[in-house]
Amino acid sequence: MAVTPLRKQYLRVKQRYPEAIVFFRLGDFYETFDEDARVASRELDVVLTSRE
Secondary structure (H helix, E strand, O other): OOOOHHHHHHHHHHHHOOOOOOOEEEOOEEEOOHHHHHHHHHHHOOOOOOOO
């Protein structure tokens, strides 16, 4: 799977702020990745989705 520009940006920000949960706004939605997505799903009681 190719790494998208958004994913690259996420990884850069996450490296700088490893303890933060990083969200990106995409139009009317927010996106996050990896463990941040799992934590956000659990804490915000929202469905975890994926693109596979």
